[in-house]
Amino acid sequence: MSGLxxxxxxxxxxxxxLGLSAIAMSLQFGVTKHAxxxxxxxxxxxxxxxxxxxxxxxxxxxxxxxxxVAGAAAAWLLNRIVLVPFRKVSSRLAxxxxxxxxxxxxxxxxxxxxxxxxxxxxxxxxxVAHQVGPFLWTSLxxxxxxxxxxxxxxxxxxxxxxxxxxxQRAVADDIALARVKGIRADRVLWQTWLLVGALAGVAGVxxxxxxxxxxxxxxxxxxxVTFAAVIVGGLGKVHGALIGAVIIGLVTEISGYxxxxxxxxxxxxxxxxxxxxxRPSGIFATEAAETRA
Amino acid sequence: xxxxALTSLIFLTxxxxxxxxxxxxxxxxxxxxxxxxxxxxxxxxTAGVLTGPPPTPPGLTxxxxxxxxxxxxILGAMVVAGLLSALVGAVALGRRLRGSYLAITTLVVAVVxxxxxxxxxGLFDGSLGLLNVPLPxxxxxxxxxxxxxxxxxxxxxxxxxxxxxxxxxxxxxxxxLRVIREDEVAxxxxxxxxxxxxxxxxxxxxxxxxxxGCLTIFYVGSFSPAGWGVGETLFTLxxxxxxxxxxxxGVVIGAxxxxxxxxxxxxxxxxxxxxxxxxxVARGMLIPLLLILVLRFxxxxxxxxxxxxxxxxxxxxxxxxxxxxxEDSSPPGGQPxxxxxxx
Numbered sequence: 001m002s003g004l005x006x007x008x009x010x011x012x013x014x015x016x017x018l019g020l021s022a023i024a025m026s027l028q029f030g031v032t033k034h035a036x037x038x039x040x041x042x043x044x045x046x047x048x049x050x051x052x053x054x055x056x057x058x059x060x061x062x063x064x065x066x067x068x069v070a071g072a073a074a075a076w077l078l079n080r081i082v083l084v085p086f087r088k089v090s091s092r093l094a095x096x097x098x099x100x101x102x103x104x105x106x107x108x109x110x111x112x113x114x115x116x117x118x119x120x121x122x123x124x125x126x127x128v129a130h131q132v133g134p135f136l137w138t139s140l141x142x143x144x145x146x147x148x149x150x151x152x153x154x155x156x157x158x159x160x161x162x163x164x165x166x167x168q169r170a171v172a173d174d175i176a177l178a179r180v181k182g183i184r185a186d187r188v189l190w191q192t193w194l195l196v197g198a199l200a201g202v203a204g205v206x207x208x209x210x211x212x213x214x215x216x217x218x219x220x221x222x223x224x225v226t227f228a229a230v231i232v233g234g235l236g237k238v239h240g241a242l243i244g245a246v247i248i249g250l251v252t253e254i255s256g257y258x259x260x261x262x263x264x265x266x267x268x269x270x271x272x273x274x275x276x277x278x279r280p281s282g283i284f285a286t287e288a289a290e291t292r293a
Numbered sequence: 294x295x296x297x298a299l300t301s302l303i304f305l306t307x308x309x310x311x312x313x314x315x316x317x318x319x320x321x322x323x324x325x326x327x328x329x330x331x332x333x334x335x336x337x338x339t340a341g342v343l344t345g346p347p348p349t350p351p352g353l354t355x356x357x358x359x360x361x362x363x364x365x366x367i368l369g370a371m372v373v374a375g376l377l378s379a380l381v382g383a384v385a386l387g388r389r390l391r392g393s394y395l396a397i398t399t400l401v402v403a404v405v406x407x408x409x410x411x412x413x414x415g416l417f418d419g420s421l422g423l424l425n426v427p428l429p430x431x432x433x434x435x436x437x438x439x440x441x442x443x444x445x446x447x448x449x450x451x452x453x454x455x456x457x458x459x460x461x462x463x464x465x466x467x468x469x470l471r472v473i474r475e476d477e478v479a480x481x482x483x484x485x486x487x488x489x490x491x492x493x494x495x496x497x498x499x500x501x502x503x504x505x506g507c508l509t510i511f512y513v514g515s516f517s518p519a520g521w522g523v524g525e526t527l528f529t530l531x532x533x534x535x536x537x538x539x540x541x542x543g544v545v546i547g548a549x550x551x552x553x554x555x556x557x558x559x560x561x562x563x564x565x566x567x568x569x570x571x572x573x574v575a576r577g578m579l580i581p582l583l584l585i586l587v588l589r590f591x592x593x594x595x596x597x598x599x600x601x602x603x604x605x606x607x608x609x610x611x612x613x614x615x616x617x618x619x620e621d622s623s624p625p626g627g628q629p630x631x632x633x634x635x636x
Binding site: 029034035037082085086093094095097098099101102103105106108109110112113117224227231235269272273276277280 | 319323325327384392393394396397398400401404405524527530571574575577578580581582584585588589592
């Protein structure tokens with residue numbers, strides 16, 4: 001039983017990290033209406049920035065801040081340099097998908113040239129796991145969970161309590177109608193990308209410090225798991241992404257407890273496959289969303 | 294030197310077949326299949342285990358190894374790749390998986406297939422891949438004679454693939470594919486079973502990919518997961534866009550330009566760098582960069598697809614009528630009774 005409790009504990013940590021990445025992707029899909037296949041690279045950029053700044057300055061706190069800023073900058077740049085020019089010449093979905101995929105591959109290559117293809121290590125002070133109720137967490141895990149909860153609350157507060165959030169939801173709902181109503185949609189778009197990049201940056205940092213070592217494939221490998229969470233929850237629905245992340249996080253860790261831990265990712269992708277076949281608009285799909293997707 | 298030229302030409306023919314298949318899927322029908330290279334791999338592995346020698350367990354482990362003649366390998370590769378793409382297509386091309394969902398689904402297929410084949414030692418010898426697949430056309434040939442013979446053989450195969458693709462594109466069937474690409478709703482209003490047409494196009498592309506893979510392994514003699522990363526699909530997609538998506542001759546020109554000019558130019562890079570593995574990385578960066586630039590500044594490619602005039606011309610009606618879909622494959626929704634102007 002204690003083993004299962006531990007697995008659920010790990011599942012909560014996994015869900016917290018996955019939730020950050022999934023909420024970011026969901027926010028982005030809501031306003032752009034196309035998947036961003038370079039999403040994983042926001043995480044990778046943040047993770048490498050973390051390692052770089054930490055090795056130069058020795059301060060983990062400063063490194064985390066820089067990493068989140070780098071994630072936000074990467075997202076902003078992707079929108080500004082790549083997507084905005086394309087939005088003007090082509091509205092074809094396939095083109096936008098290919099372009100984001102290419103951008104991701106270019107970033108992966110650039111990071112490999114800058115940092116090498118080998119794994120790099122993140123140095124965090126040694127963590128001793130301790131018992132918290134039925135769960136076995138390190139203080140790092142606790143910080144990640146607490147930070148994620150605060151950030152989730154913050155994102156929902158921004159979305160539902162601020163003028164930006166209202167505009168953002170309006171643009172996500174119907175960009176043409178939002179424009180008619182006087183909302184500056186382009187501004188909302190780049191602001192959303194900044195938020196998306198920052199959230200993905202936090203996820204990248206959390207992923208890097210919990211795994212301790214990574215290479216330029218960190219984010220790309222996480223892309224499919226993020227898709228799994230977002231699609232299980234329903235593409236473009238922010239609360240759905242969070243619940244999808246919790247489901248995927250718990251299922252992967254608990255399956256890892258009962259089976260070999262090597263099957264974790266397989267289970268995540270199995271859930272994704274099931275979701276895609278049975279209910280592609282997610283478990284919270286409404287009839288309207290079904291026909292629109 | 295002549296060996297080098299022949300080798301370049303042979304690799305170009307592999308790429309040409311790949312590009313023709315992807316052009317039917319993406320260029321004609323508009324299906325973005327990020328798992329395209331998986332069907333190439335399926336063809337290569339199938340041909341390898343059908344024609345190769347039995348495995349020697351401690352070092353090499355794979356299924357099959359039946360020592361069958363090479364034409365069985367070609368047939369088997371096309372059948373397996375076709376069945377696999379029909380299976381993937383049946384799941385991925387359903388009415389509910391459009392746009393982003395389709396891209397995500399195919400990306401999942403590509404990543405999972407690569408992981409499974411790399412990990413499963415007993416299937417195709419894991420990340421090491423198949424080795425020692427025998428060369429076709431008998432054992433006694435000198436390497437020069439083999440190169441000439443294989444070049445001739447490949448040119449014939451490419452010519453056949455090209456003729457079939459070009460015919461398919463001009464046929465009523467190809468026209469329906471283009472209608473689906475441009476406007477699925479319009480195509481379904483005319484009563485066409487979109488899923489069926491997409492599935493046939495998808496499978497046709499998969500069969501060509503399998504053929505390319507099988508002919509690759511016959512020439513190279515080995516095949517491993519390093520040869521079919523997601524980046525290879527992007528490479529083929531770049532050939533399609535550089536040449537002109539939808540144009541049969543265009544995409545072959547695109548494949549030639551990319552395979553001969555672009556790849557040869559990037560082999561000049563090594564002198565600048567010290568780490569050889571980074572050269573591949575640099576090449577892997579330049580292809581997507583080129584693709585983005587092409588999509589941005591010349592999305593129609595070098596040889597844009599030529600479409601029939603849209604306007605109704607009285608003179609054109611006569612020649613257009615015999616082209617009307619003669620096949621009775623459309624569902625009971627009704628064959629559109631439009632003369633000439635339907636295009």
